[in-house]
Amino acid sequence: FTGQHHPGNRRGRRPEGKRPSGKQPEDTPRTSTQSSDASHRTIPRFIPPSRARSSREAAYLAVLAADRDQAFIADYLADWSLRKRPSSSEIGLATLVANVACREAASLDFAIEALAGAKDGRGGRRSVKLKGRQRAVLRTALAQYKYCTRMPLYAIVNHAVELAKEYGGGIAFASFTNALLRKLHPDPTSLDKKASEADNTRVHQGxxxxxxxxxxxxxxxxxxxxxxxxxxxxRLSYPPFLVKTLVQEFGKSHAISIMKASNTFPPVMARSRIPEAKAPKLSGEAIEDKEEKGMGTEVHSALDLSPEMAASSLSDSLKRGKASWETVESLPMALHAPSPLPYTLGVVHSDVLLQLLTQNDGWYITNGTPAGLLARLAQGAAKRVLADSAAEASRDPVLQVLDVCAAPGGKGLAVWDILQVQGRRVSLVMNDVNEAKKARIAENLARFGLSQEVQLTVGDGASLSKKDVANQTDSFVGSVIEQNGFDIVVLDVPCSNAGVLGRRPEARWRLKDGVFLKELETTQFSLLKHAEEELLSKTNRHAEIWYLTCSVLWGEDEGMIEKACKELGLEVVVDAENEGRPLRMKVLPGEGLKGAFDGGFGCALRRKASSHM
Ligand SMILES: C[S@@+](CC[C@H](N)C(=O)[O-])C[C@H]1O[C@@H](n2cnc3c(N)ncnc32)[C@H](O)[C@@H]1O
Known part of the structure; x- marks a missing residue:
């Protein structure tokens, strides 16, 4: 097997907004006459999700697509579930296996080397040379072995051997796969029991x-x-560049906590526009029945928990698996939202409930940190931003809001709800650079019954003019905007996703050096610059830019704000109603509810007072 591979070596980037292109030029469509074990057979570069005949094959193909930088795992599996309509536990299994195989690529590769035990003839270890599609077979199998402890080893091996024959190059690699995986102990669960009975610890799972x-x-x-x-x-499976950056920025012990927290899959959350809305009640028995007793619950517990937590609290997690819904009452400490959220936010523990909620127009799948950051930025915003205009104008002023990078719409929808309760009329325009994503936003607006209220535009936030917006919105809103610009410009910028690595398993491998980060920072700054120069109201001196990222890295967060203040004449807004605290918040992964919130950053900016003189 030739061609040594390190995770991230070949991973380039897919430009924001560009969907996987499907077949690549070098694709060779497979025909029924081609032998499945012919080692010379060319594997198509992009294998569509509809090819997958089982959840484990879907997981493998998703890992391969992510490794080849053709699709995000979540998108690939969403496509697969749309086409194949698998059961909720099959989706859970594919998601778990693909996420772990991608996220833990570096530690799984280390295990592959050790299992292969190839010697270099001088007493040292020789690295095993594998092609990407071969490595993906082994990573997928080891991910199952580590986390799907009820799946018998023979089943994992048989399936891996099938994949090895079909995609890995044929019989030779299939034999290698078989020999390597047979070195695993067939029943780590029974060893777990013995170990925990013997010394009261559970050290082995995972x-x-x-x-x-x-x-x-x-x-x-x-x-x-x-x-x-x-x-x-x-050991924690991160590119060395990212480890170094996190250690430099947070110190070693915090960096380790962040990396461990980012190796968990944060729980899925949903929100309803209605305060104190109740999710449909499901009894534990109903969940167990529908989720194929045992399997569904096990997968679920592993998704919820880090390997360490999963190891120490299996029985606890079984109990948690039965609680289908948990309303979020406390947000991460950094947010200190002074009043309750004007909507219901909760953690969804059950796949059955999740399916029910996604079919229900009143509910939207989201995550907690942005909701909290926005609640904090928006607290008292109408009063702040309309401080003068309200006094000057006799009419009831309308708050003009633009969400520049809006798709699929979660933050824009949250902004709408939070501002609505402040007693002002709000006019919201949601924009995205990607025409195709406009439909996603429209779909989500429809789920919330807001299709008529919110206007949609398409344009590059670094060059979008007020006139462009006016041309795409209704004439009344358009003329106000063309004349005055916006009172609030929301910039939820494209970023490294360094705060949501648990949710986006492939994102860490794009941070193998500083090049990608620098490109992102350039985009982020140009979005800020254009917002200040063109989009932000020049007539309202209290107009604000709300800058948000899903990152925790200094250059995209505090560093970007510093640069914007220095070079664009902006300043951080202080919250007079909250002891004059600057409206600049950071949440680190693992800080929130049960250590599970995502990381993120939010800051409100406005023009420096002196620039209005
Ligand atoms: C972080 S996501 C936004 C998530 C969204 N705000 C939400 O909460 O659902 C970034 C979005 O920015 C869009 N985008 C990237 N570059 C852009 C640009 N130059 N102008 C406008 N939108 C852009 C991408 O298409 C992507 O949908």
């Missing part, structure tokens, strides 16, 4: 065992120990 024969010498594969950046990059 680790990979080697079966060393009849002498009883069975132990986990060793992982690099210690907290050197190199060891952390392998």
């Amino acid at each position: 680790e990979i065992f080697v079966h060393r024969g009849a002498d009883g010498d069975i132990r986990p594969l060793p992982m690099p120990e210690g907290n050197s950046e190199k060891a952390l990059a392998t």
Whole structure:
């Protein structure tokens, strides 16, 4: 097997907004006459989700598509579930396996090397050379072994061997796969029980065992120990550049907490526009019945929890699996939202409930951190932003709001709801650079019954003019905007996603050096510059830009704000109603409810008072 591979080596970037292109020029469509084990057979570059015949094959193909930078795992699996209509536990299984195989690529590769145990002839270890599609077979199998402990080893091996034959190059690689995976101990769960009975600990779940024969010498594969950046990059599975950046910015101990938290899959949340709305009640039995007793719950518990937590609280998580809904009452500490959210936000623990809610127009799937950041920025905003205009104009002023990077619409919808309760009329325009994404926003507006209220535009936020907006909106709104610009410009900018790595397993591998970050920062700054120069109202000196990221990195967050203040004549808004605190908040992954919130950053900016003189 040739061509050594490190996670991220070949990963480039897919430009924002560009959907996977499907077949690439070098695609060779497979025909029924082609032998499935012919090692010379060319594997199509993009294999469509409809090809997957099982959830594990879907997981494998999603990992492959992400590795080849053709699709995000979530998009690929969403496409698969639309086409194939799998059951909720099949979706859960595919999601778990694909996420882990992608996220833990570096530590799984280390395990593959150790299991292969290839010697270099001088007493050292030779690295195994595998093609990307071969490595994906092994990573997918090891992900199942680590987290799907009720799945028998023989089933994992058989399936991996099938994939190896079909996609990995044929018989030779299939034999290699079989031999390598057979070195695993067949039943780590029984060892778990013995270990926990013996010394009252559960150390083994989530680790990979080697079966060393009849002498009883069975132990986990060793992982690099210690907290050197190199060891952390392998053990916690991050690109060395990202480890270094996090350690520089947060110090080692915080960086480790962030990396561990980002190795969990944050719980899915949903929100309803109605305060204190009640999600449909499901009994634990109903969930178990529908989610195929055992399997669904196990997958669910693993999705909810980090490997460490999963290891220590399996029985607890089984109980949690039965609680289908949990209203979120407390937001992460950094947010201190002074009043309750004007809508219901909750954690969805059950796939059955999730399906019910996604079919229900009143509910929207979201995550908690942006909702909290926005609640904080928007608290008292109408009063702040309309401070003078309200006094000057006899008419009831309308708050003109533009969401520049709006698709699929979560933050724009939250902004609408939060501002609505402040007793002002709001006119909201939601824009995105990507024409295709306009339909997604429209769909989400329809779910919330807001199709008539909110206007949609398409344009590049770094060059969109007020006239462009006016041309795409109704004539009344258009003329006001063309004349005055916007009172609030929301900039939820494209970013590295360094705060949501648990949700976006492929995002970390795009941060293998500083090049991508620099490009993002350039885009972010040009969006800020254009918002200040063109979109933000020049007649309202209290007009604000709300800058948001899903990142925790300084250059995209505080550093960007510093630059905007220095070069664009902006300043951070202070919240007079909240002890004059600057409206600039950061949430780190793992800080929130049950250690599960995503990371993110939000800041309100306005023109410096002196610039109005
Ligand atoms: C972080 S996502 C926005 C998420 C959205 N605000 C929400 O809460 O659902 C970034 C969005 O910005 C859009 N985008 C990227 N570059 C843009 C640009 N130059 N102008 C406008 N939109 C842009 C992308 O298409 C993507 O939908």
